[in-house]
Each structure stands twice: as C-alpha cells, then as structure tokens.
Amino acid sequence: MITLDNVHKSFGSNKVLRGVTLTIPRGESMVIIGGSGTGKSVALKSVLGLVTPDQGTITVDGEDVTRVERDAFLARFGMLFQGGALFDSLSVWQNVAFRLLRGSLKRPKDEAREIAIEKLRRVGLKPEVADLFPAELSGGMQKRVGLARAIAAEPEIIFFDEPTTGLDPIMSGVINELIREIVVEMGATAMTITHDMTSVRAIADKVAMLHDGVIKWTGNVADMDDSGDPYLDQFIHGRSDGPIEAVR
C-alpha cells in the first residue's frame, strides 16, 4: 500500500503540492488525473524519491520512503516514462534487460536477453526488434519497449507517466489494454498519471483528481460520472466553464 500524507512541495515560489493525501491499496490501479502543471508528475516522482517533499510523509507498505534502503526499495518498482526514456546508446533488448544486466538482480547475459525478448513479445513486439536501437522505432513501439522495461524485473508496483501521450487513438487503445492486462496478470499495484479520459476508463480501479496542489476527489472509476464534484465534472467533460480556470 502506498500512502501520501499531507505532502507539500514547492519549486521556488511555485507551490506545486499543497498537502496531497492519498492512499493506494495493494493490487489496485489508481489513476491520478488533473490539468497540466497541477503536480501529478511531482507527486509520482516524490514516491520514487526523484523529488524530495518539503513536508509530509510518503510510505510504501508502512515504510517511510526517505528511510528505506534505496536499491531494495527501487527494485520493487517499474516505471513507464512519458517519452519512453529509453537509453539511446543501448539496443532495445539491453534497454529492456537493463536491470537484469547489473546490480542486485543481475543475470547471465543470455538469460537476460531471453527474458527481454519474452517481455517484448508480451507487449506485442517481435524478437527482431531486440537488436534495433530506440531511434529506429516509432513512438508507439518506443512506448511498448518502455512498458517491457518497466515489467522486466516483475515489479510489485508499476508507475505509468502519461502512457498514451503522443500516440494516435488506436495505438493509445492498444497501450491502455496492454497496461490493464499486465497489471491484472501480475497483480501489481499501479499508479498512473494522465489527462486522457479514455486511459482513465481503461486502466483505473480508482481515480484521484488533483487540482491546485490537493486531491479534490477520489473514488471508484464507476462513480466518477456521478460524483457531483464540480472540479471532476468539469475535467472529465472537458468544459471550459467551471471552478477550474481555463485560460484562453
């Protein structure tokens, strides 16, 4: 279980998180929605320790993330980055097997390659892709490789940062389905940030709406349309009038 309790984070005078409190139960898929610049990525990166909160606590299974042994802690996570964040200098299979080629999870090279090819197959890519370099792939293929890398070491917790950004609707649908299948299949806890409502409905068990640095609404995805929350209603229907200020 991941818990954020009254988390604050500022960058200079810009207060991004103003007391985020959120619980993600083990094995559930939580999607955090909200407009651009509302602090979704900061909240996600705070859990991983990529950003240090100014105030508040974040725990994973009761352990404060600032006091855990970093390597063992991070070995529990997989993450799909918005732009894929694949390493240009490494081939596709070396990207996927990155964690398996070094550190505490190191395996023999042949075994790591085999696992990488298996994971590539799981996300719908052929083994021939394994020896290509990221620059040779389309955006959708890069996302799939990023997804394969995120699941390569069978993590307990997977984070997805804007998984469908920059993809066409059909490819977005494919990625959404893959994410849902993989999360269910692995029994992983998932935390996704997005403003793509199709993704929300495809991926989420629960939804949290982040606005102005705080969680405005949280609940089951099925309750989202009847929430009665003016912020959530405006966001999910994409209306320009409402409590969320829309700059024209």
Next chain:
Amino acid sequence: MSVLAPVAAVGRGTLAILAAIGRITIFTLQTLGHMIRPPFYFKELFQAVMNIGYFSLPVVGLTTFFTGGALALQIYAGGARFNAESVVPSIVAIGMVRELGPVLGGLMVAARVASSIAAEIGTMKVTEQIDALVTLSTHPMKYLTVPRVLAATLVVPALIAVGDTIGIMGGYIVGITRLDFNAANYINNTVDFLQTWDVTSGLLKGAVFGFIIALMGCYYGMNSGRGAQGVGHATKSAVVAASILILASNYLLTELFFSA
C-alpha cells in the same frame, strides 16, 4: 536605492560565482567518492576510453602536427636574429612536451569531449533518461560521471604523449624540408636536450586537464536546463569552463613544477 544598485549587482554576481564554485566542488567530491565505492561499470569505462581517447586522436594529432611545424618556423625566424637557429629542435621538443602539447591538446579535447558529454547527459536529463536510471536502481553519477571522468584522466595523458610525438615530428619535417637541417642532427638535438621531467610534467598536466574536461562536461550536463536551449547552454558552458580551467590550472601547474 539607485546609488546602491551597482553594489548590489556586484554582490549578486559574487554570490552567484561563489555558489557555482561551491556546487562544482561538491560535485567533484561526490565524483571522487563514487570512484572508490562499488559498483564499478567497466563496460561504460571502456566505451568512454574509446570515445574520449581513441576517437580524439585525429584532432589532437592534426593540431600538434601543425603546431610543431609552425613552432619550428617561428623559432628559426626568431633565433636567426641572434644566430641561434640551431636551437630549433630542442626548443620545439621542450615547447611541445611542456606546454603546447598538453595545453593545445587539452583545449582540443575540451572542445570535442566536454561538449559531447554535456550534450549527451543534458539530453538524457531532458528526456528523463537520468530519472529512468534512478528508477532502475542505477546511480547516475556512478554510471555516467565516474566512467567518463576516470577515462579522461587516464587517456588524455596518453593522447598528449602521442600529440607530443606528432608535434615534434611536425617540427622535424619542417626542419629538414624547409630549414635545411640534417635529419640525424635534428633527432640528436631533440633527444639530447629533452629531459624525462619535461615529458612527465606534460603528461601530469594532461591527467589534470582530462579530469577537468570530463568533470565539466558531466557537471553542466547533469545541471542542464530544459529543452534544446537548456542543452545548448549546458554544452557551451562546459566548453568555456573546461577551457578556462585548463588555462588557469596550466599556469598553476607550471608554477608548481618549474618555478625556482
């Protein structure tokens, strides 16, 4: 208020410079700390040795070859004023191994390598590859900074040694083809007047310059701003900082090695 404005501007500038020195010092100490603590990434070290050392050979070789040739012409022309043309081989050799080889070689490597490291790491930062490294339980300083700094510190002296040799050869070719030196005499003069310390002091300078070059590339890359402009700025800053630090440290090392 307006009377104090220039003083405030000087103060702000001074504080900014001191803060930058502090950040670079901390970065240097962190790099040294990670150098001696496992894990060590030998494959990345080998790649860095190839990129920084082997692929810089043409640049350093051409630079020192032409410099050696020009130096021979200059010393011959200058020496002719007091009938000292015969010092060309020894001055070319000493000038190349003590100063011009390390400094010009270092500056050329700075232009080629500091820029490339800063651009590569800056782009990695902008595209979240550095964050990805962290989530994959890999410390960015150990994986990116340490191999590059270690490789540059080890291979720039070797590059300088090759550059020194090529530079002396440039002087030799000009000496025997344009200045009518006897080939055997030229080589004898070069060898007789050159001392071991002349060569080793230049190589030590090369090690320091290599350390500075890679460190500046990594520092500015890791602290790159967002977007193409941020990476461009980081690249430019890395080359400028590395070049200035090479020239400044060259003076300090020369003072240390050769002052009476």
